[in-house]
Amino acid sequence: MAALVGAGSRGTADxxxxxxxxxxLVAHGGETLAGLLxxxxxxxxxxxxxxxxxxxxxxxxxxxxxVRAAQIDGRNMGTRALTLTTDRHDGAAFYxxxxxxxxTALDAHPRLAGELANEVDDGLPADRRCAMICxxx
Ligand SMILES: CC(C)(COP(=O)(O)OP(=O)(O)OC[C@H]1O[C@@H](n2cnc3c(N)ncnc32)[C@H](O)[C@@H]1OP(=O)(O)O)[C@@H](O)C(=O)NCCC(=O)NCCS
Numbered sequence: 001m002a003a004l005v006g007a008g009s010r011g012t013a014d015x016x017x018x019x020x021x022x023x024x025l026v027a028h029g030g031e032t033l034a035g036l037l038x039x040x041x042x043x044x045x046x047x048x049x050x051x052x053x054x055x056x057x058x059x060x061x062x063x064x065x066x067v068r069a070a071q072i073d074g075r076n077m078g079t080r081a082l083t084l085t086t087d088r089h090d091g092a093a094f095y096x097x098x099x100x101x102x103x104t105a106l107d108a109h110p111r112l113a114g115e116l117a118n119e120v121d122d123g124l125p126a127d128r129r130c131a132m133i134c135x136x137x
Contacts, residue, residue: 004036004052018049025069027062029054037066042111044080045133046070051084067098074136082134085115092130100132109133 015038027035034057038050053063074082086092106113112131120126
């Protein structure tokens with residue numbers, strides 16, 4: 001898992017804790033881990049903390065497939081929406097194609113506003129970060 005998520009992520013120990021909560025997904029490529037979606041429930045929303053696909057498995061639908069699987073799981077479990085934060089110029093277009101939209105009214109979504117603030121505290125550029133939501137109802 002460490003090789004897949006790489007530097008700058010929350011750390012494998014934290015991801016292991018989230019994976020034990022049972023709402024994350026993996027994609028296998030033969031004997032290896034091809035892709036990983038780490039998610040955590042917050043009330044009726046499921047927040048995607050990480051989506052990563054191994055370089056040799058990219059552009060074959062693995063990443064989109066993991067998000068679609070999370071959407072199906074979410075609907076089956078009564079989840080209202082999937083949420084995430086991403087880079088406006090490197091990531092947002094990928095999620096828009098999968099039904100996500102930017103959360104512009106952040107005052108109505110304090111959890112996501114707080115997460116964006118945490119990212120800026122951690123050194124990420126505020127003008128490039130955005131929160132996105134995909135309603136499942
Ligand atoms: C982003 C990522 C999860 C996509 O997984 P994937 O299995 O390659 O995605 P899919 O095969 O389902 O879809 C591929 C399409 O997504 C789009 N795409 C891929 N990376 C993208 C990005 N960073 N931003 C916007 N669109 C992207 C491209 O249109 C691509 O099509 P192409 O291969 O014809 O160029 C994977 O490339 C990855 O782990 N990248 C490293 C981390 C990263 O870039 N994160 C930022 C975005 S979450």
